[in-house]
Amino acid sequence: MTWKQLLAENRITAEPTSRTEIRDLRGVVLRNLADAQITGLSEDGRFSHAYDAVRILANVVVRASGFRVKGEGGGHDNTFLALKVAAPAFEKMAVYFDACRRQRNNFLYERANIVSYTEMEELLWEVSAFSLAGDAWLQKHHPELI
């Protein structure tokens, strides 16, 4: 996939971002990360907060690249497709996060309590790694937005 293809398929639109928008999005990521650490919550709940952090972090990378994701329900699938284009180094993570997206849809709409402790713990670990990698990417490619 390329930006051109994503634009042609109406999955994204070109739209510049601002330092303020990136700061606000990163603030939401931090809030979701903190919520995901609350041990009293269910596995589904913690997974959901961690997933939201991941999706918004991926969106930070896409917005910093000058695009906005489109699509039904916020276009979560398009966010991870766009993440792969924005930063090929995140490709493996994007496939993993997309699997987490399907798992989230599964417990939200089809099967309660499907998320295991193992999966929740793994996502918490990966979101921390992605958070660090995302900040480093932003610093390297778009320092003007920090």
Next chain:
Amino acid sequence: MRKSPIASALFSRTQQRLLSALLLNSREPVYSAELARRFAVRPSTLQRDLSKLSLAGIINLSRSGNRAYYQANENCPVFPELRSLVLKTCGLVDFLHDELALFAGRIIVAAVYGSVASEMETSAGDIDLLVIGTVKMMDLVPMLERATGQLRRQVNPTIFTPDEFCQKARGSHFVRSVLGKPLQFVLGSRRDLEAITGRKPHHRGTDQPD
């Protein structure tokens, strides 16, 4: 090998087994008696279908001494289409088995559940996969990518450690409903599931044999 409504409408059970064994491992010539051993049938049972497939140019026959070896003919004009059809229907479990065998030491049970296992799937439905072991979702990412590329379907793994699965078998509706319905075992067996949960689950329907 799993039963697929689409494959069953097009091919006999024997043909499905032969096509799955030969087309999904097209580089390996297979001795006819070895195929019979794998399918737990007499070699004569396979002879008619092997001859038909060979005459049609779908597979090649070669001889060494008194042994007959069969191999997929990759030059057959419909080889890619036929392989793809087999992969998406009756070859699904074989595909998953080959992918997950890499983690055999870390996976005790892997089984397809849900609509695919119950043979109620729609052609584009996701494949729900239960995994019990110490493997991580990130380890399975290459498999997820290949499944999307080759099967044109998404695989949704749900991963439990044996301890967590055992614990949830007592209280989780999801785990209990999975245990109560037919499964297609990719790695391990229902006996392994029983060993993990410490009891024999009451399940309706019949698991599909590997």
